[in-house]
Ligand SMILES: *[C@@H]1O[C@H](CO)[C@@H](O)[C@H](O)[C@H]1NC(C)=O
């Protein structure tokens with residue numbers, strides 16, 4: 001483990017961890033070949049993060065590989081088995097495993113427009129994990145280019161399907177339109193002219209365990225593709241509007257993706273954002289770094305131990321809050 005040279009500031013978040021990415025790779029090749037198009041997660045690497053103090057892993061996967069052909073169909077037992085192995089590894093160690101279809105609100109490339117099919121998909125998937133309290137469900141990664149009302153309706157359908165499966169103890173992460181960006185939560189309009197702030201607040205859950213799941217990158221267009229962060233305070237700045245919305249609507253949230261490249265401006269901006277989350281822990285429950293996973297290679301945000309380019313800089317920073 002890296003030595004943590006920073007002063008431990010006792011700013012523990014409820015949830016602090018990393019995204020695991022790999023089982024959703026090769027999405028233009030479905031189902032694709034294990035080991036060529038996609039891979040599963042390195043449990044040794046996740047174990048290392050857990051022993052360092054992290055307690056949440058967002059396990060990305062593809063809907064079409066988990067439930068092939070039609071959303072109302074059964075699961076692929078082999079893909080489910082591999083997912084379950086990773087989920088159980090994490091939860092047996094007492095950490096949370098978030099199950100995330102990395103599908104952007106699409107199934108086989110088409111915008112999901114049937115709430116009943118989506119509800120069926122989630123009922124099927126949640127049924128397999130209903131007895132595991134440390135699982136979280138994330139309805140979909142980054143809806144975009146859709147009607148705001150449809151995105152809210154899909155999230156509600158997912159909640160309904162999950163609860164109907166008997167999965168009643170787990171958190172459900174709901175994501176918004178416009179890539180679920182925190183900085184545009186109150187401003188970016190869907191194709192129907194409605195923002196997340198105008199549609200997502202009406203979701204209901206009989207178990208009252210909804211987590212508003214937002215993403216935030218710190219480059220000029222907020223896409224997380226540039227190594228240049230806008231400035232050293234941009235992290236906190238970009239969370240402010242969404243934070244005000246969360247407070248005035250009595251909601252709680254998690255920052256499900258964030259990152260910055262290895263340079264001093266980004267490091268300061270990331271720390272400022274995590275401090276801001278910590279200072280607003282009444283509405284923000286935690287943060288999940290993007291990303292880890294065995295196939296990232298020299299990707300600038302990779303914290304895969306020990307050689308990911310961001311590992312030695314950002315692993316200690318994440319641990320300050322873990
Ligand atoms: C899995 O992670 C461990 C610990 O970081 C590392 O030593 C090992 O090489 C990794 N295996 C693969 C296949 O990436």
Ligand SMILES: *[C@@H]1O[C@H](CO)[C@@H](O)[C@H](O)[C@H]1NC(C)=O
Pocket residue numbers: 034040078079082
């Ligand atoms: C599941 O993982 C095993 C290796 O552990 C691999 O052989 C198999 O192809 C994988 N299957 C799927 C569908 O991911």
Ligand SMILES: *[C@@H]1O[C@H](CO)[C@@H](O)[C@H](O)[C@H]1NC(C)=O
Pocket residue numbers: 110111112113114
């Ligand atoms: C809904 O999606 C299906 C599958 O992509 C498509 O065939 C159909 O035209 C869509 N319906 C509407 C009303 O958009």
Ligand SMILES: *[C@@H]1O[C@H](CO)[C@@H](O)[C@H](O)[C@H]1NC(C)=O
Pocket residue numbers: 197198199200201202249
């Ligand atoms: C709830 O729904 C009403 C009516 O559709 C809408 O005007 C309002 O903006 C919604 N509120 C939130 C917080 O989403």
Ligand SMILES: *[C@@H]1O[C@H](CO)[C@@H](O)[C@H](O)[C@H]1NC(C)=O
Pocket residue numbers: 230231232233234237
């Ligand atoms: C950083 O950029 C934001 C957005 O442009 C701006 O509001 C803020 O004042 C800037 N902060 C500094 C320290 O320049």
Ligand SMILES: CC(=O)N[C@H]1CO[C@H](CO)[C@@H](O)[C@@H]1O
Pocket residue numbers: 021022024025102223224225
């Ligand atoms: C910001 C970022 O790097 N996003 C990438 C996340 O990973 C998916 C594949 O899993 C890419 O398509 C995104 O570009």
